Amino acid sequence: xxxxxxxxxxxxxxxxxxxxxxxxxxxxxxxxxxxxxxxxxxxxxxxxxxxxxxxxxxxxxxxxxxxxxxxxxxxxxxxxxxxxxxxxxxxxxxx
Amino acid sequence: xxxxxxxxxxxxxxxxxxxxxxxxxxxxxxxxxxxxxxxxxxxxxxxxxxxxxxxxxxxxxxxxxxxxxxxxxxxxxxxxxxxxxxxxxxxxxxxxxxxxxxxxxxxxxxxxxxxxxxxxxxxxxxxxxxxxxxxxxxxxxxxxxxxxxxxxxxxxxxxxxxxxxxxxxxxxxxxxxxxxxxxxxxxxxxxxxxxxxxxxxxxxxxxxxxxxxxxxxxxxxxxxxxxxxxxxxxxxxxxxxxxxx
Numbered sequence: 001x002x003x004x005x006x007x008x009x010x011x012x013x014x015x016x017x018x019x020x021x022x023x024x025x026x027x028x029x030x031x032x033x034x035x036x037x038x039x040x041x042x043x044x045x046x047x048x049x050x051x052x053x054x055x056x057x058x059x060x061x062x063x064x065x066x067x068x069x070x071x072x073x074x075x076x077x078x079x080x081x082x083x084x085x086x087x088x089x090x091x092x093x094x095x
Numbered sequence: 096x097x098x099x100x101x102x103x104x105x106x107x108x109x110x111x112x113x114x115x116x117x118x119x120x121x122x123x124x125x126x127x128x129x130x131x132x133x134x135x136x137x138x139x140x141x142x143x144x145x146x147x148x149x150x151x152x153x154x155x156x157x158x159x160x161x162x163x164x165x166x167x168x169x170x171x172x173x174x175x176x177x178x179x180x181x182x183x184x185x186x187x188x189x190x191x192x193x194x195x196x197x198x199x200x201x202x203x204x205x206x207x208x209x210x211x212x213x214x215x216x217x218x219x220x221x222x223x224x225x226x227x228x229x230x231x232x233x234x235x236x237x238x239x240x241x242x243x244x245x246x247x248x249x250x251x252x253x254x255x256x257x258x259x260x261x262x263x264x265x266x267x268x269x270x271x272x273x274x275x276x277x278x279x280x281x282x283x284x285x286x287x288x289x290x291x292x293x294x295x296x297x298x299x300x301x302x303x304x305x306x307x308x309x310x311x312x313x314x315x316x317x318x319x320x321x322x323x324x325x326x327x328x329x330x331x332x333x334x335x336x337x338x339x340x
Contacts, residue, residue: 003120005190006183015180022172022327026165029332038336042328050321057183057317059310064121067128074132078139085143089150 004062014056021049108305120307127311131318138322141274145329148266155263157334158256159271162227164218168331171214172323178207179320186313189306194299197309201293204316208286215279222268225251229268238265256337271330278326281319288312 025045033041055061060071106116113119149156185200222228226239242261243252253264292312295301301309 003117003190005187008184008187011180011183011187015176018176018179019173022169022176025328025332026169029328029335032336039333042332046325046328049324053179053317053321053324057179057320058314063124066121066125070125070128070132074135077132078135081136081139081143082146085147089147 004059006056006059006062010056014052017052018049021045021052106304108300116304120310123307123311124314127314131314134318138274138277141270141277142325142329145270145274148270149333152259152263152266153334154255154257155259156267157337158254158259159264159267160330160332160334161256161337162225162250162253163271163331164221165331165335167214167218168327171211172327174207174211174214175320175323178204178211179317181207182313182316186306186310189296189301189309190303192303194296194302197296197301198293201289201296205286205289205293208282208289208316212279212282212286215275222272227268229265229272232272238268240264256334274326275330278319278322281322285312285316285319288315 025042028041028045029038031038054071060067108119109116110119113122181200181203185197185204188194188196188200223233223236226236226241228236229238231237240253240261241251243249243254253261255264289312292309295308
């Protein structure tokens with residue numbers, strides 16, 4: 001697999017999207033959304049921004065399967081960390 | 096002679112245990128990704144602590160968060176994203192063999208990274224002045240913020256929301272300093288490594304055939320950017336909307 005050179009156009013498009021995302025997250029943070037919507041909006045924007053950085057700035061979109069597996073493993077173990085811990089805390093009141 | 100044929104396009108940067116530069120590049124990139132996985136788990140633990148304590152003390156976390164400077168936090172987010180762009184452009188310049196651009200973008204990334212750290216230092220100083228450094232980490236400046244009375248708008252005092260207590264606010268600041276502090280240490284290491292890259296770029300070591308060090312430091316730099324992409328809304332923006340509620 002030979003190296004893929006990401007074009008300047010892609011870099012600048014991603015950069016602009018990240019800037020828009022930052023402006024959007026500040027704006028959303030100052031709005032009074034009902035219930036837990038503020039957190040959901042903030043985290044959704046953050047996840048989208050992080051995904052853009054990983055796929056394009058970090059070249060994962062153009063990387064080998066092996067890199068995908070390594071990155072997916074990190075997310076998987078992170079999921080276990082959160083799921084088991086909160087599985088414990090949330091169910092303590094059931095006893 | 097077989098070895099000589101294999102290393103037909105031998106490059107001074109090619110290490111003897113790799114067949115060719117392509118294999119060396121893939122191994123280096125994979126190595127950095129494995130390191131980043133450990134970093135995700137490391138920061139993941141702190142994000143877990145944040146989530147847990149925030150769900151326990153929502154009012155205190157909102158009160159404490161409102162004391163952080165939103166303008167400084169937002170400016171730092173922009174600074175860091177621009178530095179990610181300049182880092183990506185440095186990698187691009189190395190790939191297409193433009194040494195002058197590579198040096199320029201590395202310098203810009205170093206300047207932006209240092210600007211981020213400078214702004215962070217200003218914020219830390221504000222917290223020090225308001226006695227918001229948790230515990231007794233700093234001798235003679237124990238955690239002892241002044242709680243504002245109702246109607247008092249002094250920005251140096253703590254403005255409590257709902258059932259928040261000072262002890263719970265201290266928990267927020269433990270997490271704030273642990274997370275932003277670890278992030279800042281990563282930035283300092285990143286700037287240090289960028290200076291090393293700058294030196295070797297100046298010497299003309301990197302070009303279209305060999306630039307893996309630039310590429311994998313780019314991965315590290317973007318990772319540190321991603322951590323901040325999550326820290327900014329979680330630390331600076333939560334509870335902003337409760338200010339006028």
